[in-house]
Amino acid sequence: xxxxxxxxxxxxxxxxxxxxxxAPVPEIDPGSATSAVTLLAGVLLLIRGRRKSR
Amino acid sequence: xxxxxxxxAGLFAIELLALSSWLDTGSLSxxxxxxxxxxxxxxxxxxxxxxxxxxxALFGYQRAAAEIPSIDERLSKETIHIGYLAxxxxxVAGFALLSVRLYAGSAFGVTGNVLPVAWLLTGILxxxxxxxxxxxxxxxxxxxxxxxxAWLYAAAVAGAACLLGAVSWxxxxxxxxxxFALVKTVLGLFTPGVIxxxxxxxxxxxxxxxxxxxxxxxxxxxxxxxxxxxAWLWLCRRDLRFxxxxxxxxxxxxxxxxxxxxxxxxxxxxxxxxxxxxxxxGFHSQVGWIAFNAVAVGFALTSQQMSWVTVTGRSLDAEExxxxxxxxxxxxxxxxxxxxMIARAATAGFEWTYPLRLLAAxxxxxxxxxxxxxxxxxxxxxxVAAGTLVFVLWIGLDWIMRGGAEVDTTAAALxxxxxxxxxxxxxxxxxxxxVTVPIAEELAFRGFLVRRLMSADFEAVRPQSITWRPVLIxxxxxxxxxxxxxxxxxxxxxxxxxxxxWRGRLGDAVVAHAVTNALLTVWVVAGGHxxxx
Numbered sequence: 001x002x003x004x005x006x007x008x009x010x011x012x013x014x015x016x017x018x019x020x021x022x023a024p025v026p027e028i029d030p031g032s033a034t035s036a037v038t039l040l041a042g043v044l045l046l047i048r049g050r051r052k053s054r
Numbered sequence: 055x056x057x058x059x060x061x062x063a064g065l066f067a068i069e070l071l072a073l074s075s076w077l078d079t080g081s082l083s084x085x086x087x088x089x090x091x092x093x094x095x096x097x098x099x100x101x102x103x104x105x106x107x108x109x110x111a112l113f114g115y116q117r118a119a120a121e122i123p124s125i126d127e128r129l130s131k132e133t134i135h136i137g138y139l140a141x142x143x144x145x146v147a148g149f150a151l152l153s154v155r156l157y158a159g160s161a162f163g164v165t166g167n168v169l170p171v172a173w174l175l176t177g178i179l180x181x182x183x184x185x186x187x188x189x190x191x192x193x194x195x196x197x198x199x200x201x202x203x204a205w206l207y208a209a210a211v212a213g214a215a216c217l218l219g220a221v222s223w224x225x226x227x228x229x230x231x232x233x234f235a236l237v238k239t240v241l242g243l244f245t246p247g248v249i250x251x252x253x254x255x256x257x258x259x260x261x262x263x264x265x266x267x268x269x270x271x272x273x274x275x276x277x278x279x280x281x282x283x284x285a286w287l288w289l290c291r292r293d294l295r296f297x298x299x300x301x302x303x304x305x306x307x308x309x310x311x312x313x314x315x316x317x318x319x320x321x322x323x324x325x326x327x328x329x330x331x332x333x334x335x336g337f338h339s340q341v342g343w344i345a346f347n348a349v350a351v352g353f354a355l356t357s358q359q360m361s362w363v364t365v366t367g368r369s370l371d372a373e374e375x376x377x378x379x380x381x382x383x384x385x386x387x388x389x390x391x392x393x394x395m396i397a398r399a400a401t402a403g404f405e406w407t408y409p410l411r412l413l414a415a416x417x418x419x420x421x422x423x424x425x426x427x428x429x430x431x432x433x434x435x436x437x438v439a440a441g442t443l444v445f446v447l448w449i450g451l452d453w454i455m456r457g458g459a460e461v462d463t464t465a466a467a468l469x470x471x472x473x474x475x476x477x478x479x480x481x482x483x484x485x486x487x488x489v490t491v492p493i494a495e496e497l498a499f500r501g502f503l504v505r506r507l508m509s510a511d512f513e514a515v516r517p518q519s520i521t522w523r524p525v526l527i528x529x530x531x532x533x534x535x536x537x538x539x540x541x542x543x544x545x546x547x548x549x550x551x552x553x554x555x556w557r558g559r560l561g562d563a564v565v566a567h568a569v570t571n572a573l574l575t576v577w578v579v580a581g582g583h584x585x586x587x
Contacts, residue, residue, distance in 0.1 A: 029339040032395070034534055036343035039391040040350055042384050042498075044286075047354050049378030 055126050055189070055197070058134075059111075062188040066181075069146060070100075073153065088170035089156060102216045109208035114201030121200040129193060138187035145180035152176055218280075229271040230255050236315040237266065237322075244323055257318075262325035262333070264318065272314040275346055279310040282350050290357055292365070299363045306353045313345035331402035340399035379513055382422040383502035386494035389418040404467030406475075409482035415490035429501070431561035440553045440562075441569025444546045448570065449577065451542040452586065464584035483587065484575050492567035495532070499547060500554040500563045503528040517558035525551040546570065 115122075152173040185194065198205060237257055238250045250257040256265040283303045287294065320341070325333035357363060393414035397407035419426070468476050505512035507524035525548060533544025546567075554563035578586050 029342060032339055032343050032398075034537070035391050035394065036347060038531075038535060039388055039395070040347045042388045042391070043347075043351050044354055046378070046381050046384060046388075047351070047358060049380040 055122065055129050058129065058188045062184060063107075065184060073150070088167040088174075092156075092170055092173075098216050098220060101219070102212050105215060106205075106208045106212035109211055110201065110205050113207055114198075114204035117202050117204055118197065118200035121196075125193060125197055125200070128196075129189060132190055132193070135187045135190075138183050142180055142183035142187055145176055145183055149173065149176045149180050218277075225273060226268040226271065229273050230266055230268055233271045233311075233315055233318070234266050236312075237318045240315060240319045241322055244319065245326060258322050259326045262322060262330055264322060264325070266318065270314070270318065272311045275310040275314050275342065275349075276307050278346055279306050279349065279353075283307075283353055286350075286354060286357065294357060295363055295365055299357065302353060302357055302363065306349060309352070310346060310349045313349055314342070317341050317345055329402070332400065335402035336398045336400060336405075340395050344395055344399060379425075380502065380506075382425040383497050385422060386415050386418040386490070387498035389414040390491065390494050403463060406467070406471070406479060408479060408486070412482045412486040412490055415486065415494050419490065419493060426497075429561070430559040431564070432559055433561040433565040434557065436556055437553045437562035437566040438569050440549045441566035442573065444549045444566065444570040445573040445577075447545055447549075448539070448542045448574065451545065452539060455538065455541060464587055465582065468584075480579070484579075487571040487575050488568050492564045492571060496550065496554070496560060496563040496567055499528050499532050500551055501560050503531065504551055504554070517554050517560075520551065520555055525555075 118125075152169065156169055156173050185191075189197075231252075234250070234252065234255050234257060238248060241248050241257065245259055247259055248257065249259060249263060254265060255267070256263050258264055280303070283306045287299055287302070321333045321337060324330075324337060390411050393411045397405055397410045400407050468479065471479065500517075502512060504520050504524045505515040505517070507527055508515050508520060529544045529547030529551060532547035533540040533542070536543030550563045550566050553566040554560060556562060574586060577583055
């Protein structure tokens with residue numbers, strides 16, 4: 001799976017997180033979305049990288 | 055063709071905006087028959103149409119890429135049909151008049167279906183006339199045919215999304231009740247004297263309590279998990295056994311729901327222990343993401359390593375998995391991000407736990423130091439000049455974007471620390487800014503991302519061959535991660551990429567970055583501009 005696709009998953013999650021912005025005290029804080037989704041996308045890249053290089 | 059479709063979409067958007075700001079479907083709630091159905095389903099039908107149209111364009115564009123030039127050529131011989139456009143405007147006027155009757159009439163209890171049917175038919179006629187005015191039906195037919203079954207996939211996805219959205223509204227109260235009951239049970243294990251009021255869904259102790267409202271009832275996490283797990287299974291579909299892999303979805307949803315219960319319990323325990331500011335501050339804003347990321351990573355790892363769901367039928371042993379180069383380019387940066395989330399979660403405002411970031415990055419860099427030895431760490435005067443220039447631009451852009459407004463809480467918070475704690479914090483903050491952050495971010499953004507955007511085999515890409523497009527994309531991402539200072543961050547990214555490209559040495563990018571941060575440190579500490587940290 002390419003990095004582009006993982007970036008796509010990240011954007012999808014980010015989009016959903018932004019939708020959550022309507023809530024005043026959200027479970028998922030949109031203000032922290034950028035770094036959280038970047039972290040998730042990076043870890044997913046590592047997981048896929050290890051799998052691919054098997 | 056794209057220009058025509060965009061013009062048509064623009065026309066519809068303006069008309070829709072005008073009508074929706076003028077008419078309220080809520081006023082149809084008191085009516086009967088078809089008028090009532092329009093009031094109930096109207097907004098969802100509209101969402102479905104908009105979403106499925108966007109998805110058809112997304113799914114269909116690639117599929118029809120080969121045939122688009124010929125359709126474009128045929129379209130260039132067609133002009134926008136003024137007659138149909140005029141017909142559309144007349145139909146829209148009629149639609150507006152009927153809308154007034156329909157929406158106002160409902161207040162008096164319209165029971166007949168004649169008016170709603172006329173309203174619907176006029177609306178459909180108006181839409182068809184506009185569609186045909188911009189692009190003839192024959193061309194539409196050929197274009198849709200070229201996209202294959204994109205319309206079917208798009209309709210299915212849009213339908214599922216709308217259905218899920220509609221159902222989720224009804225789940226709020228159930229979700230609040232279930233979360234409330236579970237929090238009450240689990241909290242009782244940790245804290246005696248739990249006070250719970252089901253009527254207001256407030257729960258806690260005598261000293262600290264919270265109200266579980268709809269937004270923290272677990273549904274947001276579930277929605278994110280559904281999106282994530284669906285996308286992940288789709289992307290990994292070749293490696294997975296179906297339908298059994300689908301069982302991971304409810305498992306992930308259950309896990310994310312339960313972690314939300316634990317999050318609320320932990321929040322109450324922290325607040326009750328005498329740190330309500332931490333509970334409602336950093337902890338509340340960070341731990342939702344920490345929990346979601348933990349469950350999402352667990353989901354991904356399970357889907358990769360659990361032999362029951364993988365196609366290969368055997369799990370991935372640690373010994374078998376040769377470490378991918380991606381790992382050591384990204385690990386220090388990811389360690390900083392993870393440590394930052396944890397550090398923020400433990401604080402109420404001022405991040406006194408900042409040294410955790412330095413520690414995490416230091417450990418990551420030290421662990422992979424043998425890999426970094428292969429990089430070219432030499433640097434030249436140009437990198438020092440680039441770093442200085444970025445510093446000047448950073449200060450200037452910060453001033454322009456924030457108008458010189460400084461919101462400084464760091465100096466006051468530092469003043470409340472003991473002298474040794476203040477020194478330790480400052481030393482770790484400075485070391486991070488000048489040493490670990492430049493290394494971690496340059497490895498991730500210039501060493502990895504810029505080259506990865508050019509080729510999957512990114513290590514084979516010569517730094518001197520990197521082009522503008524990946525530099526711009528990576529710099530924008532780099533900028534976005536700098537929050538309010540996104541523009542300064544993006545500009546800095548371009549300069550650091552330039553330093554990297556200049557002689558193909560990562561050392562130049564790292565030194566340029568370190569020089570900027572060192573000058574900023576002097577500016578912050580000596581000049582008292584603490585808001586920049």
